Amino acid sequence: MNEGTRPRGWVDRLLALNAWVVYLFFYAPIILLIAFSFNDNDNVGIWTQPSLRWYGEMFQDERVMGALRNSLIVAFFATIVSTVLGTMLAIALERYRFRGRGTLDGIAYLPIIIPDVTMAVMLLIFFFQAFGMLDDALGINLSAGLLTITLAHIAFCISFVAIVVRARLSQLDSSLEEAAADLYANRWQAFRKVTLPLIAPGVAGGALLALTLSLDDVVVTQFVSGAGSTTLPVYVFGLVRRGVTPLINAVSTVMLVASMVLVGISLGFQRGAEARGQRLADPEGLLEEISAD
Amino acid sequence: MEPGGRQTGDLLMAAPPITDPEVTAPVTPELEHAAEKAEARRGFLIALPSFFYLVLLFVIPLGLVFVYSFATRDSTGLTVLEDWNLESYKRLFSAEVLEIFLRSLVLAILTTVICLVVCYPFAFYIATRTPRVRNVLLILVMIPFWSNFLVRTYAWRVLLGSEGPLSQLSVLLGGEPFRLLFTNVAVLIGLVYGFMPFMVLPLYAALERMDWRLVEAARDLYADGWTAFRKVTLPLSMPGVVAGSILVFIPSLGAYVTPALLGGARTVQMGDYIVSQFLAARNWPFGSALSFAVMFVMLLATIFYFRAGAKTL
Amino acid sequence: MRRMARLFASIMVFALLVAACGGDEGGGSDGTTAEGGESPAGATGADCALDQVDGDLNFYNWSEYMDPELVTAFEEQYSVDVVEDFYESNEALLAQMQAGAVYDLIVPSDYMVGIMIDTGLLAPVNTTAVPNIGNLAAQFTELPYDPGPGYSAAYQYGTTGLGVNVSVVGDDFPRSWDLLFDPELTADFPGGVSVLNDPREAMGAALKNLGYSLNDTDLAHLQEASDLISAGMGGIATFDSDQYDEALVAGEVAVSHGYSGNMIVGIGGAENPDDFEYVLPEEGATLWIDNMAVPANAEHPCTAFTFMNYVLDAENGATLTNWNYYGTPNEAAAEFVDQEVIDFYAPTFDAEGLEIIEDTGDYEINFTDYFATAKG
Numbered sequence: 001m002n003e004g005t006r007p008r009g010w011v012d013r014l015l016a017l018n019a020w021v022v023y024l025f026f027y028a029p030i031i032l033l034i035a036f037s038f039n040d041n042d043n044v045g046i047w048t049q050p051s052l053r054w055y056g057e058m059f060q061d062e063r064v065m066g067a068l069r070n071s072l073i074v075a076f077f078a079t080i081v082s083t084v085l086g087t088m089l090a091i092a093l094e095r096y097r098f099r100g101r102g103t104l105d106g107i108a109y110l111p112i113i114i115p116d117v118t119m120a121v122m123l124l125i126f127f128f129q130a131f132g133m134l135d136d137a138l139g140i141n142l143s144a145g146l147l148t149i150t151l152a153h154i155a156f157c158i159s160f161v162a163i164v165v166r167a168r169l170s171q172l173d174s175s176l177e178e179a180a181a182d183l184y185a186n187r188w189q190a191f192r193k194v195t196l197p198l199i200a201p202g203v204a205g206g207a208l209l210a211l212t213l214s215l216d217d218v219v220v221t222q223f224v225s226g227a228g229s230t231t232l233p234v235y236v237f238g239l240v241r242r243g244v245t246p247l248i249n250a251v252s253t254v255m256l257v258a259s260m261v262l263v264g265i266s267l268g269f270q271r272g273a274e275a276r277g278q279r280l281a282d283p284e285g286l287l288e289e290i291s292a293d
Numbered sequence: 294m295e296p297g298g299r300q301t302g303d304l305l306m307a308a309p310p311i312t313d314p315e316v317t318a319p320v321t322p323e324l325e326h327a328a329e330k331a332e333a334r335r336g337f338l339i340a341l342p343s344f345f346y347l348v349l350l351f352v353i354p355l356g357l358v359f360v361y362s363f364a365t366r367d368s369t370g371l372t373v374l375e376d377w378n379l380e381s382y383k384r385l386f387s388a389e390v391l392e393i394f395l396r397s398l399v400l401a402i403l404t405t406v407i408c409l410v411v412c413y414p415f416a417f418y419i420a421t422r423t424p425r426v427r428n429v430l431l432i433l434v435m436i437p438f439w440s441n442f443l444v445r446t447y448a449w450r451v452l453l454g455s456e457g458p459l460s461q462l463s464v465l466l467g468g469e470p471f472r473l474l475f476t477n478v479a480v481l482i483g484l485v486y487g488f489m490p491f492m493v494l495p496l497y498a499a500l501e502r503m504d505w506r507l508v509e510a511a512r513d514l515y516a517d518g519w520t521a522f523r524k525v526t527l528p529l530s531m532p533g534v535v536a537g538s539i540l541v542f543i544p545s546l547g548a549y550v551t552p553a554l555l556g557g558a559r560t561v562q563m564g565d566y567i568v569s570q571f572l573a574a575r576n577w578p579f580g581s582a583l584s585f586a587v588m589f590v591m592l593l594a595t596i597f598y599f600r601a602g603a604k605t606l
Numbered sequence: 607m608r609r610m611a612r613l614f615a616s617i618m619v620f621a622l623l624v625a626a627c628g629g630d631e632g633g634g635s636d637g638t639t640a641e642g643g644e645s646p647a648g649a650t651g652a653d654c655a656l657d658q659v660d661g662d663l664n665f666y667n668w669s670e671y672m673d674p675e676l677v678t679a680f681e682e683q684y685s686v687d688v689v690e691d692f693y694e695s696n697e698a699l700l701a702q703m704q705a706g707a708v709y710d711l712i713v714p715s716d717y718m719v720g721i722m723i724d725t726g727l728l729a730p731v732n733t734t735a736v737p738n739i740g741n742l743a744a745q746f747t748e749l750p751y752d753p754g755p756g757y758s759a760a761y762q763y764g765t766t767g768l769g770v771n772v773s774v775v776g777d778d779f780p781r782s783w784d785l786l787f788d789p790e791l792t793a794d795f796p797g798g799v800s801v802l803n804d805p806r807e808a809m810g811a812a813l814k815n816l817g818y819s820l821n822d823t824d825l826a827h828l829q830e831a832s833d834l835i836s837a838g839m840g841g842i843a844t845f846d847s848d849q850y851d852e853a854l855v856a857g858e859v860a861v862s863h864g865y866s867g868n869m870i871v872g873i874g875g876a877e878n879p880d881d882f883e884y885v886l887p888e889e890g891a892t893l894w895i896d897n898m899a900v901p902a903n904a905e906h907p908c909t910a911f912t913f914m915n916y917v918l919d920a921e922n923g924a925t926l927t928n929w930n931y932y933g934t935p936n937e938a939a940a941e942f943v944d945q946e947v948i949d950f951y952a953p954t955f956d957a958e959g960l961e962i963i964e965d966t967g968d969y970e971i972n973f974t975d976y977f978a979t980a981k982g
Contacts, residue, residue, distance in 0.1 A: 011518060015418040022415045023433065025486065029448035030437045032458075036451075062674075063690070089343035096336025104340055107347050110355065112540075113591040115547040117568045118584035121577070121701070122354035128706035129357075143708055155350040158343055167495075167536075171502045187335070208435070216442050218550075222698070226707065228664075228689040236443050238669035238692040252444040259439035263432055368967035369721050371704065389979055450849075454858055455797060472797070474858070475844045557844025558803045561978045572697035573805050574974035 030256070037249035054250035064251060066228075067235035074146055074221075074231060075214040078153035083207040085154070086161025087199075093162070094169040111159040120223035123152050127224060144226030152224050153214045160213060161206035168202025208263075215255075362581035370575025381582035390566075394586075397563035400552070401545040404484045408492040408541050409534065411485070416496035416533075417526075431497065438490055446483060446554050453479050453555065475557035483555040484545050491544075492537040499533025500526075535598045543591050563587060650729035651900055651907025656915070658735065661906040662687040663913055666702075666709040668896070669694065671762070673929040680916055686909055703727050708903055710910040716895045717806075717965040719758045720751035728757040729900045735911035738918035738938075745955065746895065746935035750962060758897035759914055760935035762927065764866040765954055766807055766892040769854045769873065773881040775861065783815035783887045785861045787834050792841025795860035800853050801835075802863045803845035805977035806963050807892060808835065811863065814889045820961050823969040828976045835980035845981070854882065865894075867932035870950055884950075890959020895935065 037055070041048040058064055092098075093105055111119070131142045176198070180190040196203075218233045225234065232255075236248050365376040384390060419430045437445070451457055453473040460470040473479045503526070511521040549564030558565070567587070570580030654660075665672075669692040677688050691709070693699045696718040703712070703722070714722060722728050733739060739747075739759050746760040768785055774796055775785075784791055786799050801808050810820030812831035822828070835842075843859050850864035851872025862869075866884065873882040898917065900910045916922055924942030927934040933951040934943060954960070966973065 008518070015414055015421075018411075018414045019418045019430075022411065022489075026434065026437045026489070029445050029452060029486075030440060032452060033440060033444055033448045036448075085343045085346060088339050092336050092340030092343075096332060096339070098333040098336040098340070100337070100344075101340075104344055107344070107352060109595065110347070110351050113543055113588050113595065114351075114355070115564060115567055115584055115587055117564070117571055118358060118581070118588075121571055121580070122358045123350070124701065124705045125357055126350070126354035132706065151350060155346065158347065162343075167498060212435075212438060215439075218443070223701070226691070228691060230691060233441055233443065235669075235692070236441060238694050248441070248444050248447075252440045256436070256440045260436060263435070263439075366968075366971075369724050369965070370700070370970065371725060389975070393978070454856075456856065456858075472858075475798075553803070553845075557842075557846065559839070559842065559845060559981060561981050566978065569805070569974055569978070572695060572701065574971045575697060575700070576971050576974075579971075 033249050034253045034256070036246050037253045039246050039249075041246075054246045055254075058247055058250045058254070061247070063230075063235065064232075064247065067230050067232045068251065068255075070146060070149075070229055071215055071232040074150050074153060075211055077150050078157055078214045079207055079211045081150075082154045082157035082210045083161050083203060086158045086206055086210070087165050087203055089158060090162045090165035090169055091195075094166050095174075108159050108162055111156040112163075116219040119152075119156065120220045123148075123155070123220065124223045127151075144224055145229040146225075148224045148226065149221050149229060149231065152220050153217060156217075156220070157210035157213055160209050161203075164206035164209060165199055165202045168199045168205075172198055358581045358584060361577055362579075362585060364578045366576050366578055372577045381579045384579060385582060385586050390583075393561050393563055393566050396560060397546055398590075400480065400484070400562065401542050401548075403481060404488065404545040405538050405542045407481065407485050408488055409538060412489055412492040412496055412537070413534075416493050416500055419493075420497055420500035427501070431494075434490055434493055442487070443550075445487075446551060449479075449483055449486070449555060450474060453482070474555065475559065477556065480552045480556035483551040484548060487548075487551060488541040488545060491540040495536035495540065496530065496533040499530045499536070503529045539595055539598050542594060546591060547587060650902050650904055651732050651735070651911055652730075654732050654735040654908035654911050656735055656737065657684075657912055658908040659684050659686050659906075659912055660908040662689060663906060663909045664689050664691070664708070664710045664904075665913070666691045666693060666699065666707075666712045668692065668713060671713065671896075671930060673926055676917070676922060676925055676929075680913060683916075684909070684912060688913075703901060706903075708905055709901055710904040710906045711913060712899055712901060713761055713896050714758075714899060715963075716749070716751050716897070717963045719897050719899060721965050722899065723752065723757050727902055729902045729904065729907060731756045731759060731900070731914070732907075732911050735908065736915045736918065738915045738920075741918050741920060741923070741936050741938040743935055743937040749895065751964065752897070758899040759918060761896045761898045761917070762867075762930065762932035763893065763895040763935055764932045764951075765886055765957075765960065766802070766811075766863070766865055766894065767869070767884055767886045769851065769862040769864055769869045770883050770885050771854060771857070771860045771881060772883050773878075774857075781885050781888050783811050783889060785885075785887075786842070786863055787812060787815055787838035789838050789840050792838060792861075795841065797857065797859045798841050798843030799861040800844050800846050800850050800859045800863060801842055802850065803847045805973040807847075807863070808845070808980075809973050809977055810892055810961075810963065811887075814887065814891065814959065817889065820890075820892060821964045821966060823966050823972075825972065828969075828972055832976040832980040835977075836982060839980075839982065866950070867930055870931045870947075886953070886957045886960075888958065890961060891957070893954070893960040893962050895962065 038050045038052065039048060040051040040053060089104075089108060093101065093108070127144060127148050131144075134142060172195075177190050177194050180194045185193065216233055217231075218237050221231050222234050222237070225231065230238075232251065236251075360374070361372055362381050363377045363379065365373045365378060365380075367373045419427055422430065452459065454460070455470050455472040455474070457474075460472060464470050473482070507529070508521050508525050511525045512518075516524065547564040547567075549562055549568060552558070552560070552562045553565060563583070567580055567583045570576045570583060574580075663686060665688055667690065672690070677690070680686075681688055693702070696715050699712060699714060700718060700721065703709075704725075704727075719728070731739065736759065739756075742760055746763070747756070748754055749760075752758050768783075770779065770785065772779075779785060780791075786792070786801055792799050801811070806820070809828065809831050812834045813820050813822055813827065815834060816827070816830055818824075818827045818831075844853070846853065850862040851868045853859045854862035854864075854869075855872050855876040869884045873879050873884065876882060898914050900907050900914070904910055917926065918936060920936065920938035921942055923934050923936035923939030927936075927939065927947055928942075928944045931947055931950075933947075933954065934940070940948065
């Protein structure tokens with residue numbers, strides 16, 4: 001395994017030093033950001049004295065809370081849908097051969113190479129055209145809002161989820177799935193008992209990535225949102241015009257803490273998934289499970 | 294022989310013989326063909342929802358933008374779908390546009406190279422720790438990026454400003470207060486910072502799944518650490534290098550918020566230029582043409598990288 | 607390579623298909639409005655009576671521009687909800703409107719009102735429902751971008767000028783745009799200067815410095831302005847349309863190009879407000895006016911006009927100004943406005959050479975391009 005080939009002596013120490021410097025680099029702005037959320041001054045750059053005032057203000061500020069709520073709702077649905085669709089896409093592209101696979105492969109990369117603003121503008125135009133046509137044809141009256149934002153987020157998240165899951169799939173030994181087939185498991189059983197647990201870290205990674213992308217998106221969201229559907233990053237972006245206060249730092253710190261909690265929970269799930277993955281070393285148990293269904 | 298194999302063999306022997314004709318019929322070419330077609334159909338069906346979604350929300354809107362790039366801008370800034378022309382595309386080759394493009398290209402390449410140089414040893418370090426430690430280290434990498442991007446960038450503004458810690462450190466050491474803010478260095482710092490996770494994760498993934506016994510073998514053959522790295526580890530981790538490079542290069546080509554906030558918007562980058570066409574200049578045909586030009590370059594880069602290094606990300 | 611070609615081909619096919627059956631996108635080229643059309647009996651909201659409401663208000667405004675307490679009071683008085691949404695540039699607003707977004711009340715700036723009127727995006731103001739429109743001072747009615755019958759009512763106004771850190775620049779500085787563009791001057795300023803990252807404002811300031819109008823469309827003059835900015839790049843630390851007041855007050859730059867309201871608030875919040883001064887250059891500067899307008903496709907025009915009337919009320923207008931520190935066009939509100947704000951804006955209309963930005967049609971592209979070239 002890897003540890004056996006760990007570099008020795010001074011090389012390892014140098015690598016460790018590099019790692020420390022990199023972590024410092026990562027966390028310097030974060031520490032600053034958290035520190036200034038306790039600053040009593042309106043100006044984000046000048047430190048005066050510690051205070052919890054911004055946290056108090058944050059929870060009372062309806063617009064910030066509303067924007068935060070919108071962000072979370074959109075991120076929740078966008079992550080779930082894009083993870084499911086992205087995983088399916090990854091499996092189809094990696095494990096199957098069918099007509100149009102090449103084209104689909106290409107299309108799946110589009111969301112990654114497209115500039116933000118182009119995606120924003122094209123979705124804006126598309127949504128309003130589509131809503132107009134829906135209205136004329138079926139009398140359904142839709143308007144821009146959380147729905148359009150969620151649809152847009154799903155669109156660019158699918159590809160990222162697919163990449164992460166594909167990477168995981170490609171390193172999987174497909175003989176494990178073949179073995180399951182030899183043991184008379186049908187496709188669905190093989191998927192559920194063998195493939196899914198094995199790609200679970202990839203799916204989880206993809207879901208995390210989708211969540212991050214959705215929570216941080218500004219440009220696309222700005223263009224496709226409607227009345228009352230401002231999300232947090234868009235709100236912050238708009239606030240910049242009239243003055244950034246440490247209120248934003250407080251909001252950011254809270255989200256940071258919340259995401260650490262989330263990650264802690266998902267780590268717990270991953271441990272569970274890994275434990276289930278361990279059971280694959282025990283074919284007797286696996287056969288019992290399959291025949292028990 | 295693997296310990297589990299014998300048990301499987303015993304189980305198979307113990308199972309009753311299969312007599313179902315569907316299962317025991319000999320495999321003919323027609324059967325194989327039918328099976329392949331069934332496979333293909335299944336694959337297609339699994340891919341269908343995503344395919345449909347992407348076509349609806351990507352391909353078609355992109356097509357609209359493509360159509361716009363041949364349209365004309367009327368005097369109020371509206372896009373008129375008449376008078377189809379190639380003016381926007383011709384303008385792509387003007388000196389000013391090429392200069393902006395080159396500038397953004399250089400910035401993107403620099404960002405990618407610096408990211409790679411800094412992140413490779415970092416990823417290597419993580420990949421050579423024990424599994425428990427590895428996971429924690431990786432999570433620690435992700436956490437800073439769970440904060441709001443704009444707030445992080447503003448924190449950098451403070452850090453790099455003339456009253457920031459770096460400048461104050463220099464004063465403490467007897468030097469002058471200095472300001473990194475509004476320089477190209479600041480932009481590079483900001484971009485590298487923002488994209489480092491995109492470089493670290495693929496590199497780590499490639500290094501982690503590598504078969505390290507090959508490195509051991511090289512050592513056994515009297516190769517020193519550096520040679521083992523150069524001849525075994527580096528080539529085997531190439532897919533990660535390629536993946537990471539693309540994931541960093543592409544967004545940095547179109548980046549505009551970071552260069553504006555940390556570089557003082559003193560030079561025009563491609564991303565900013567495209568936004569200004571859609572907003573300030575209200576010249577959507579040209580903005581669309583620019584977008585497609587940028588996408589085209591990104592596409593070329595992706596193809597080139599794939600040829601050079603990996604079969605898939 | 608082949609599959610990329612196939613991909614490209616499929617995009618082309620889809621695009622042509624959609625273009626063929628999609629019809630006009632981005633608003634009609636013949637000037638008709640997008641979806642959500644006007645009421646058959648004439649203009650939107652033409653039948654609204656005074657104080658009539660027809661549903662919740664979808665209010666699209668700049669951020670931090672409307673006092674939340676005023677909004678709450680309106681909600682209680684008329685028993686409706688006000689849903690606020692925010693944009694941060696006129697162009698973003700226009701892009702949304704042209705794509706067919708539906709709002710009841712918007713707040714475009716001067717030149718944008720002109721563009722929206724020309725493209726039929728606005729409904730005429732129903733003066734029966736908005737009698738308080740008579741409260742507006744004479745110079746805020748019959749504006750060049752909205753000659754009668756009106757489609758807008760002035761909301762707040764301000765100027766674009768220079769925030770100067772007198773303690774580092776000295777007392778006898780030239781009250782001119784040279785403070786931004788003269789490399790000999792700016793070389794001595796610690797930290798340099800900050801210029802607005804807006805083509806019209808930045809090029810406008812340069813044009814004024816050269817003695818031209820900021821709406822000049824003579825390409826030779828635009829080239830001169832571009833060269834002026836280029837020559838001054840050594841002293842220009844940053845182009846910034848958002849943090850100009852913070853940068854000034856924090857000492858990051860010595861002179862800052864920015865909008866009046868933010869400047870007052872920023873300077874007022876500094877530790878030593880007396881170190882700073884807001885200057886309107888003698889060559890002239892931008893006078894800008896933001897206006898309330900009801901889009902032609904508004905779904906609740908009556909509520910919109912009622913809100914407009916509410917904002918134009920004397921006391922409410924004063925509350926608004928006292929909250930955001932921008933100039934009030936409301937003559938009747940003057941007696942309730944804080945003296946500090948009145949003093950600040952008093953010299954505005956006597957200042958020479960103030961101009962309102964106008965849309966220059968096709969030349970907007972030139973402003974953007976010359977600005978980009980100037981930055982080099």
